[in-house]
Amino acid sequence: MKAENSIKWGSIGPAAIWLAILFIIPLILIFVYSFYDRGPHGELIPAFSLENYIRAFDPLYARTLWRSFRIAFISTIICLILAWPMAWYMARQSVQAKRWLLFLVIIPFWTNFLVRTYAWIFILRTEGLMNQILLSAGLISSPVDILFTETAVIIGLVYTYLPFMILPIYVSIEKLDHRIVDAAADLGANSWQRFTRILVPLTWPGILAGSILVFVPSIGAFITPDLLGGARTLMVGNLIHNQYLVARDWAFGSALAFILMALILAILMLQAWLTSRNNRKGGAA
Amino acid sequence: MKKTGLVFIVVLMVALSCAGPQEHPYEMTDRLNFYNWSYYIADETIPGFEEEFGVRVRYDNFSSNDELLAKLQAGGSGYDLIVPSDYMVEIMIRQGLLEELNFDNIPNIENINPRFRNMPFDPEGRYSVPYQWGTGGLGINTRYVTEEVTSWDVLWDERYRNRISIIDNMRSGLVPALIRLGYSINTTDPDEINEARDLMIEQKELVRTYSSETYIDLLKSGDIWIAYGWSGDIYQVARENPDVIYVIPEEGTYVWVDNMAIPKGARNRYTAEKFIDYVLRPDVGAGISNYTWYSTPNDVAKPLIEDHMLEDPGVYPPDEVLENAEFLQDVGEATRLFNRAWNEVKSH
Numbered sequence: 001m002k003a004e005n006s007i008k009w010g011s012i013g014p015a016a017i018w019l020a021i022l023f024i025i026p027l028i029l030i031f032v033y034s035f036y037d038r039g040p041h042g043e044l045i046p047a048f049s050l051e052n053y054i055r056a057f058d059p060l061y062a063r064t065l066w067r068s069f070r071i072a073f074i075s076t077i078i079c080l081i082l083a084w085p086m087a088w089y090m091a092r093q094s095v096q097a098k099r100w101l102l103f104l105v106i107i108p109f110w111t112n113f114l115v116r117t118y119a120w121i122f123i124l125r126t127e128g129l130m131n132q133i134l135l136s137a138g139l140i141s142s143p144v145d146i147l148f149t150e151t152a153v154i155i156g157l158v159y160t161y162l163p164f165m166i167l168p169i170y171v172s173i174e175k176l177d178h179r180i181v182d183a184a185a186d187l188g189a190n191s192w193q194r195f196t197r198i199l200v201p202l203t204w205p206g207i208l209a210g211s212i213l214v215f216v217p218s219i220g221a222f223i224t225p226d227l228l229g230g231a232r233t234l235m236v237g238n239l240i241h242n243q244y245l246v247a248r249d250w251a252f253g254s255a256l257a258f259i260l261m262a263l264i265l266a267i268l269m270l271q272a273w274l275t276s277r278n279n280r281k282g283g284a285a
Numbered sequence: 286m287k288k289t290g291l292v293f294i295v296v297l298m299v300a301l302s303c304a305g306p307q308e309h310p311y312e313m314t315d316r317l318n319f320y321n322w323s324y325y326i327a328d329e330t331i332p333g334f335e336e337e338f339g340v341r342v343r344y345d346n347f348s349s350n351d352e353l354l355a356k357l358q359a360g361g362s363g364y365d366l367i368v369p370s371d372y373m374v375e376i377m378i379r380q381g382l383l384e385e386l387n388f389d390n391i392p393n394i395e396n397i398n399p400r401f402r403n404m405p406f407d408p409e410g411r412y413s414v415p416y417q418w419g420t421g422g423l424g425i426n427t428r429y430v431t432e433e434v435t436s437w438d439v440l441w442d443e444r445y446r447n448r449i450s451i452i453d454n455m456r457s458g459l460v461p462a463l464i465r466l467g468y469s470i471n472t473t474d475p476d477e478i479n480e481a482r483d484l485m486i487e488q489k490e491l492v493r494t495y496s497s498e499t500y501i502d503l504l505k506s507g508d509i510w511i512a513y514g515w516s517g518d519i520y521q522v523a524r525e526n527p528d529v530i531y532v533i534p535e536e537g538t539y540v541w542v543d544n545m546a547i548p549k550g551a552r553n554r555y556t557a558e559k560f561i562d563y564v565l566r567p568d569v570g571a572g573i574s575n576y577t578w579y580s581t582p583n584d585v586a587k588p589l590i591e592d593h594m595l596e597d598p599g600v601y602p603p604d605e606v607l608e609n610a611e612f613l614q615d616v617g618e619a620t621r622l623f624n625r626a627w628n629e630v631k632s633h
Contacts, residue, residue, distance in 0.1 A: 125506065
């Protein structure tokens with residue numbers, strides 16, 4: 001019994017301590033701060049007030065939160081539309097080719113995220129690569145200004161998080177039994193029906209996991225909107241970043257961070273519920 | 286001599302009584318953590334110091350005073366030498382974030398022009414040593430902007446939609462609007478700040494980007510035609526793109542002085558003081574200003590500044606321009622108003 005206990009604690013202990021020091025304690029601190037007040041020079045003044053939370057729903061900040069939600073949502077949808085066919089294509093290749101394709105999906109991670117985002121500045125700017133190519137191909141007559149718009153932010157987010165969508169969908173396509181698709185075809189399902197009635201439900205867990213993996217970091221993004229949005233399109237991540245590093249209002253920043261966290265948690269719960277519903281449905285079938 | 290000995294003993298006692306990794310500040314350490322603005326030093330400045338004193342300098346950059354303050358307030362930044370601007374020195378002194386300097390280690394302080402010593406933000410000059418100074422103004426790409434620009438009004442000119450950049454900072458960002466309205470840039474009146482905010486919101490349509498550093502590249506490449514920025518930054522662009530000129534609008538502008546200072550609790554204080562003294566040498570100081578195109582407060586360095594800069598009224602403005610210009614000062618409680626106003630401009 002005793003030995004069993006020590007094994008148990010020996011194995012869980014380090015992880016628990018790690019989690020407590022690096023995650024739970026800071027989280028509690030932030031939670032406590034979110035009720036504090038800000039001094040004239042950005043000191044944290046202990047207090048208990050809900051003012052920071054009330055302030056967060058001021059139209060000014062609520063609008064930013066909504067914009068972040070919208071941008072993250074659009075990016076997720078675009079990722080999904082791009083990723084599913086790519087994952088499908090990858091999963092249908094020979095083992096050797098699959099290995100290479102997976103490798104290609106992962107390669108961007110070898111370069112620093114900031115460097116890759118800066119590269120987009122060079123591609124998208126007025127005198128940039130994209131405009132030069134489009135101009136010389138005669139597709140446009142004057143350069144288009146994409147850099148420093150919401151579109152540029154979405155391009156940046158889709159580019160950055162696309163692999164997080166491809167990989168889970170790829171895994172779920174890999175796992176599915178292709179004979180089911182053949183059977184559906186034999187029974188007269190056309191390709192659209194096979195896709196919506198068979199493939200989507202069976203790859204649903206991958207779609208959901210990928211969507212979460214894209215949506216959650218997108219909604220909290222602050223570097224992409226700063227660099228590709230030209231700091232003109234403020235997202236909630238920028239707002240939190242500003243409260244901590246510019247306005248020195250840690251209390252308000254903490255409240256915003258908590259609201260964002262609550263939002264993300266709600267989305268994760270929705271995902272869990274959707275997955276379990278899907279599993280039940282799958283089990284009953 | 287006696288005094289030094291006494292100090293040494295006291296320091297030794299303190300050092301011995303503290304179990305921590307405290308070290309007494311009268312010895313050169315092998316490391317210096319220097320936190321400076323980006324593009325704000327000559328290529329040879331740091332290597333020169335490293336070589337002469339056998340110190341390894343870790344050099345990091347910030348892009349706004351607020352960022353610097355936030356780092357210090359968070360504690361444990363580990364920096365030994367920082368370069369806050371005038372009003373930020375005032376805030377930091379008030380918050381007890383700076384160490385008093387030991388001028389025994391900084392004899393070259395004599396080189397600083399008396400006008401730049403004991404300035405209002407550090408009246409006794411105990412905490413800060415001026416590094417460089419400059420003005421805020423407009424960088425204009427004359428290839429695209431063919432009219433002669435003399436006024437801040439150009440930032441509200443429809444013709445330059447999408448070709449304008451604005452400094453991304455709650456205090457400096459509102460300056461063009463405050464000046465245009467004829468208010469003090471240090472106003473604490475909520476109505477005046479809100480009016481300035483509305484004017485900046487009105488102008489936001491035309492703005493390509495809010496940026497305190499990346500605008501430099503964009504002005505160079507022609508993506509931005511009119512940049513509200515800092516003198517030296519714009520001169521750095523002008524050096525590579527001769528179409529770009531720097532204009533101080535006739536309504537006036539603001540002058541700032543950036544200062545070297547040592548954060549409270551810095552580990553390598555003596556080394557930092559030595560570095561300050563090194564920067565105050567005429568050749569080193571002039572080297573920095575010749576590189577950055579900012580103005581030097583160092584009288585002995587000035588003769589070593591390249592002539593074309595000394596003669597340029599954008600780099601060394603005539604006295605009447607300086608008299609017409611304000612310093613940014615700490616506005617205390619009104620900081621919140623500025624913060625909110627700027628957030629509203631940015632999230633509009």
